[in-house]
Each structure stands twice: as C-alpha cells, then as structure tokens.
Amino acid sequence: MTVPQTAAPRRFRAIAVQPKWSAENFISDDAFRGWLRGQLEAARPHLSPNRPNLVVLTELNGLPLVLRGAGWALPLKTFERVALALFLARLPRALPVLLREKVSPIRALQLAGSADNTRLYLHTCRDLAREYGVYLCCGSAPMPRYRMVGGQPVRGAATLTNQTVLLAPDGTLIGVTDKVHLTPDEEAGGVDLTPGELSEMRVFPTPVGDLGVAISLDAFRADVIGRLEAGGCTVLLQPDANGAAWTSKEGLPPDPARLRDQPVAWLESSWTATTTGRSIRYAVNPMVVGNLLDLSFDGQSAITGRAADATKLRSYVMTDPRPGFLALTPWVADGPHAELQMVGQQLAAHSGHPREDAYRTDVLHADLELPASTLAPPPRTPHEQALEIILKQVGQPRRIPSASVWVLAGLGLIAAVSALRRRH
Known part of the structure; x- marks a missing residue:
C-alpha cells in the first residue's frame, strides 16, 4: 500500500502490550485468535480517539502455533518431548520435508505446518488491525520466505526466519x-531458525513514525x-520474548562470558x-511473560525516548x-537483588512455588510527536509481494488431525535419527 504522508507534524500514540502466554493459547485456531484478540482488547481503553495508534505486540507470538491441534501432547510437559511427539505424529507431512530439503526434524516440523500456520497468523493480525483501526506491529513469528510463481505465493525451500x-x-x-542476530535457543540447537540478512533491513515511513524493526537481540x-x-528510522520497534x-544473569554472543543482570x-x-x-x-519494546511448558519468559515492557522527553527518573x-x-x-516485586533473584526462580516453570507463573501483564502508552517524514516507502520485496496475496486470501486453515499415526512412531524415530546422522 501507499501510506499517506502529510507536511504536518505527526502526532500519534504508541502502545506496547505485555501479555501472558501458555501452551493452551495455541492448541486451536479459536484459542490463538482469542489470545491475540485479548491483547487488542486490553489495548482498547488506551487507544487515542483523535490520533493514529501504533500497537506493538511481542516476539515469537506465532512460534507456539506448532502446538496447533496438539492438546493431547501437552501432558509431556517439556518443549523437547512435545516437539518429538509432534514430529512422530505428523510424520507423513514432516518427513518428506526433512529428506527433500535436508533440514533438521524441528525445522521440518515447523515447515510442514507453515502454510496453514502462516495463513492463520497473518489473517488473525489483519482482521484485528482492521477491527481496531490501528497500525499493528504483529510481533514476530517463524515464517518461510515466499516468492510469486504463476501468480501464487510459493514457499522457498528450507528457510524459516x-x-x-x-x-x-x-x-x-x-x-x-x-x-x-539469533540467540542460541533460536539456532540449530533450539528451534533452528534461519538468520535474516542485514542488507535487507529497511525503514518504513508511516503516519506513526519512520518505523524500523530490531527484533529482540537485534536491538542490542x-x-x-x-x-x-x-535509513532515517525515527521509531524503533523491539518485539521481545526473553x-x-x-532477575537472572545474562550472557550472549559475541561475549557469553560477560555475565550481567538481565535488566x-x-x-x-x-x-x-x-x-x-x-x-x-x-522506541517501543513489549515483552511477553509466562511459562510455556518448561520454558519461562519474563521482562519489563517499556517505551523510551530522549532524556529531554522523559525527564522522570525510573528504570x-x-x-x-x-x-x-x-x-x-x-516488575512483580522490588527489593534487594538477592531477594529479586529468588522471586525470579519462584516464578519459573515447574518451580512448585505458590508464585509459579504469577507474572505481571500490562499495557503501556505514550503520546509522541515527530516532524513530517521525508522518506519514500521502500520498494516491495518478492517476499512482501507474496505476503500481500496471502493477506488477501479468504478461507480457514486446514484442520490438523489428532495423533492417529502413532503406529508409525517407531519408523519415524528411526528415520529421524538416520537423517540426523547423515547430516553430521
């Protein structure tokens, strides 16, 4: 689309939503739509009635869609066990992808369901942007790269960014x-995503700022x-899933030995x-919280600006x-560092403490002002041209069958192990 530009200053409201997630939010189409709609509904009281609104959601809020149709697997309690069970149960779809595209079982599992999950994710976000009348940063999700072939979007082999x-x-x-820049949990030892190309990062001029996206670690x-x-970015969007x-220590590449407190x-x-x-x-930095099977996510969402624009002292x-x-x-508590570190452990998945999963949700907003943009919208990439077509499509994702192929589990495990050995 061509986003309207004016010579007048841009006055708009930025909104960051800090939601809480759980595995149950992703086991069906309706559960996912309801969870995402709940975030826009929480933002509704904060929407400005007389200026454009920018709503920013959190990182990897589409990743757990791999659980769609898999409520039966949740009692396995850990993401690793659930992923293996899903690969075996969805063997007829995942194994051909693994063998043909020479990817890992976890990437094959995600790619095998990517057509339906991508459509569900994009259509849900599209419908919410329309219903609430907002500029929407959808957060982020693992999705393939597409291109147009014969007038239809076609998934590129092996890639999942x-x-x-x-x-x-x-x-x-x-x-x-x-x-x-992917974290170790996003690389081959984790959910096995493909890093993006720095040369492809662009800035998008809109009535709610010249938007540049730096997903989580990229903003560091x-x-x-x-x-x-x-590129002239004036509003940085940092969707996050920490x-x-x-209140634990953090150490990431390029210097994992440089440990310091997460905040x-x-x-x-x-x-x-x-x-x-x-x-x-x-900058707008929403952070998701909550325990997802055995994985824990926490943080403090923020909207930041120049020191002169935000003189109140806080951190x-x-x-x-x-x-x-x-x-x-x-955050959920305040006090001495040692006490806060203990609270962080109590919140974590499977802690068994009464505080387990008692994270704080929130919605933040700030009224912002910028001069008129002087930037031109960047040209569409082939991938964006393909996503435009998907966004225009109608219809429901295919229903994922239950675990009716467990009889193939032994064969699937042997095939997966054999494929991994060939790759290494």
Whole structure:
C-alpha cells in the first residue's frame, strides 16, 4: 500500500502490550485468535480517539502455533518431548520435508505446518488491525520466505526466519523485517531458525513514525541500529520474548562470558538507542511473560525516548533510576537483588512455588510527536509481494488431525535419527 504522508507534524500514540502466554493459547485456531484478540482488547481503553495508534505486540507470538491441534501432547510437559511427539505424529507431512530439503526434524516440523500456520497468523493480525483501526506491529513469528510463481505465493525451500510483519489500519501490508542476530535457543540447537540478512533491513515511513524493526537481540547490535539510523528510522520497534528469569544473569554472543543482570543488559537496547541515537527518537519494546511448558519468559515492557522527553527518573529493577523512560511496566516485586533473584526462580516453570507463573501483564502508552517524514516507502520485496496475496486470501486453515499415526512412531524415530546422522 501507499501510506499517506502529510507536511504536518505527526502526532500519534504508541502502545506496547505485555501479555501472558501458555501452551493452551495455541492448541486451536479459536484459542490463538482469542489470545491475540485479548491483547487488542486490553489495548482498547488506551487507544487515542483523535490520533493514529501504533500497537506493538511481542516476539515469537506465532512460534507456539506448532502446538496447533496438539492438546493431547501437552501432558509431556517439556518443549523437547512435545516437539518429538509432534514430529512422530505428523510424520507423513514432516518427513518428506526433512529428506527433500535436508533440514533438521524441528525445522521440518515447523515447515510442514507453515502454510496453514502462516495463513492463520497473518489473517488473525489483519482482521484485528482492521477491527481496531490501528497500525499493528504483529510481533514476530517463524515464517518461510515466499516468492510469486504463476501468480501464487510459493514457499522457498528450507528457510524459516523470525519475521515481523507491519500492517496498516485497513489490514494491508506495510513491510516485513527478519531477525538478523539469533540467540542460541533460536539456532540449530533450539528451534533452528534461519538468520535474516542485514542488507535487507529497511525503514518504513508511516503516519506513526519512520518505523524500523530490531527484533529482540537485534536491538542490542550496533550493525542493526546503525543501518536503521542510516535509513532515517525515527521509531524503533523491539518485539521481545526473553526466555529467562528477568532477575537472572545474562550472557550472549559475541561475549557469553560477560555475565550481567538481565535488566542491566536490557539498557543496552532500546533505551540506549533512543538516548544516544541520531535519528531514532522513540522506541517501543513489549515483552511477553509466562511459562510455556518448561520454558519461562519474563521482562519489563517499556517505551523510551530522549532524556529531554522523559525527564522522570525510573528504570528496570536492579538498575539505578535514570531519564529516558516514557512508560515502563513495574516488575512483580522490588527489593534487594538477592531477594529479586529468588522471586525470579519462584516464578519459573515447574518451580512448585505458590508464585509459579504469577507474572505481571500490562499495557503501556505514550503520546509522541515527530516532524513530517521525508522518506519514500521502500520498494516491495518478492517476499512482501507474496505476503500481500496471502493477506488477501479468504478461507480457514486446514484442520490438523489428532495423533492417529502413532503406529508409525517407531519408523519415524528411526528415520529421524538416520537423517540426523547423515547430516553430521
């Protein structure tokens, strides 16, 4: 689409939603639609009636759609066991992908269901953007890269990136961004995603800012922030899913030995980008919370700006108050570091503590202003052209059958192990 531009200053409202998820939110189409709709409904009281609204959702909120149709597997309790059970149960669809495209079982499992899950994800977000009349950063989801063949979108072989999709209030596509820097849990030892290309990152001018997306770890990386700054980004979007206790230690590449408290590390992302950047004026960083099987997610969502725009002193727990936070979700507790670290452990999956899974949800908003944009919308990529077609499609995803093929489990396990051995 062509996003309308005016010479007048852009006044808009940014909204960050911090939701809580659980595996049950993803076992059916209706459960997923209801969970995502609940986030827009929570945002409704915060929507401005007289200026455009930008709603930003969280990272990997489409990843658990691999559980769609698999409520029977949840008693297995860990993501690793559930993934193996799903691969075996969905062997007729997953095994050909594994063998033909020479990918791992976990990527084959995701690619085998990607057509239906991508359509469900995109159509749900499209419908919500239209219904609530908002500019929507859908969060992010593992999705293939598509291209047009004979007038129809066709999935590219083997590729599965962590993608953010931006939609206009009429549900049409603004643009897509892939995550470039993957965490270890997203790489081959985890959900096995494909890193995006830095050269493909672009800035999208809209009435709610010149939007640049840096998914989670990308917002910590100088090459990503530098490219978005060079492209004229004024509003940085950082969808996030931090898979660790918020008060634990963090150490990630390129220096995993450099351990520091998670909240201290987070100051190196959006807050730094807005308080020290050149073109980036604001950043919106929503974070999902909750226990997903045996995985725990936690954090504090924030909207940040220049120090002069946000003079009130505040910050994440376990850090000193400072300017730059326009809006910030409180954590579940406050106090000495040792006490907070203990609370983080109590919240975690399978802790058995009364506080288990008692994370805080929230909705943040801030009214922002920017001068008129001088940027031109970037040209469509072949992938974006294909997603435009998917967004225009109607119809329901195919129903995933129950575990009726468990009789093939032994054969599936042998085939998967044999394929892995050939790859290594």
